Amino acid sequence: MVLLYLSPTWFAGYDIFLEVLFALVTLAIAFYSLKIYKLSGQRESKLFGISFLLISISYSLWAILNGFALSQLNENQCALYLEDVGILINLGIYGHILFFLSGIATLAYMTLKIESLKAYSLILLLVLLATILVEEKQMIIYLLSSILLIYIISAYIEEYSKNKNKKVLMILLAFFFLFFGRLDFIFSTISYRFYVLGHVLELAAYALALISLILVIKHQQKNKSMGLRRIP
Amino acid sequence: MEKKRNRLRIIYDILNVIRNRNGRIKPTHILYKSNLSHQMMADYINELKGKDFIKEIKAKHGRSYLITQKGLNYLNQYNLIVDFTSSFGLS
Numbered sequence: 001m002v003l004l005y006l007s008p009t010w011f012a013g014y015d016i017f018l019e020v021l022f023a024l025v026t027l028a029i030a031f032y033s034l035k036i037y038k039l040s041g042q043r044e045s046k047l048f049g050i051s052f053l054l055i056s057i058s059y060s061l062w063a064i065l066n067g068f069a070l071s072q073l074n075e076n077q078c079a080l081y082l083e084d085v086g087i088l089i090n091l092g093i094y095g096h097i098l099f100f101l102s103g104i105a106t107l108a109y110m111t112l113k114i115e116s117l118k119a120y121s122l123i124l125l126l127v128l129l130a131t132i133l134v135e136e137k138q139m140i141i142y143l144l145s146s147i148l149l150i151y152i153i154s155a156y157i158e159e160y161s162k163n164k165n166k167k168v169l170m171i172l173l174a175f176f177f178l179f180f181g182r183l184d185f186i187f188s189t190i191s192y193r194f195y196v197l198g199h200v201l202e203l204a205a206y207a208l209a210l211i212s213l214i215l216v217i218k219h220q221q222k223n224k225s226m227g228l229r230r231i232p
Numbered sequence: 233m234e235k236k237r238n239r240l241r242i243i244y245d246i247l248n249v250i251r252n253r254n255g256r257i258k259p260t261h262i263l264y265k266s267n268l269s270h271q272m273m274a275d276y277i278n279e280l281k282g283k284d285f286i287k288e289i290k291a292k293h294g295r296s297y298l299i300t301q302k303g304l305n306y307l308n309q310y311n312l313i314v315d316f317t318s319s320f321g322l323s
Contacts, residue, residue: 216319223311
């Protein structure tokens with residue numbers, strides 16, 4: 001029987017709220033990134049937007065799943081098993097896993113700064129096949145996403161060391177929180193505390209990403225209202 | 233010393249040169265104004281044509297380039313593009 005995670009009953013509802021929040025934040029980032037891609041045709045913006053869109057779909061599916069779990073279980077501790085649920089929910093679980101890993105894999109591919117469809121398909125295929133074929137699903141999804149996040153973080157460290165941009169530092173910290181959150185989720189079958197902590201760490205990650213996006217939007221609005229055109 | 237220009241900035245400079253010449257320019261003027269090597273300029277021109285930021289017009293006296301609406305949108309939204317890409321480490 002594959003146990004996905006343990007969750008305390010007091011946290012039920014809060015987790016769904018947070019997952020919906022993560023889905024909305026990632027969707028907003030995806031929307032802006034794809035808007036930038038439409039304006040600039042920049043490849044990085046396209047990949048960044050696609051990856052956040054995939055992550056957003058993944059969180060939406062997770063929130064739906066937990067909504068289902070909340071309606072099914074009502075004990076001191078909620079435990080979600082793959083075999084206990086119907087085929088639709090099983091598809092939802094796989095959808096959540098595959099969309100999240102595809103999103104993170106796309107992001108990792110973007111940071112490698114290589115333009116090769118073969119390399120991208122290789123990364124994606126290996127990640128998805130490992131997830132489908134391995135028995136310990138819970139372990140592999142969080143382990144794989146943690147490994148991919150290490151590559152993303154190293155690219156952001158490199159970017160930050162080049163230009164010392166505080167905004168890049170914020171995104172770097174966001175990915176650090178996401179990494180620790182994913183790492184923490186590996187232990188979410190041992191104790192429900194890890195499940196709660198994982199959500200808190202991811203909340204910190206997406207709060208930083210959202211602040212970065214708000215700063216960009218505010219700066220743009222300020223420029224518009226002042227009628228300024230910055231001379232680059 | 234001036235910081236090295238990134239791709240977004242070089243594209244801005246090329247499009248800005250075209251816009252300042254009433255939206256139409258000859259390749260030699262782009263080369264002169266954009267401060268790029270011949271090969272680099274050719275690469276950027278191909279990229280800009282591919283992205284529909286400029287159009288190539290072939291005439292008796294040689295080629296010239298015309299800025300499109302998409303190219304003008306890029307110039308107008310350049311600050312937003314730079315803000316977003318630099319904030320999210322995409323530049």
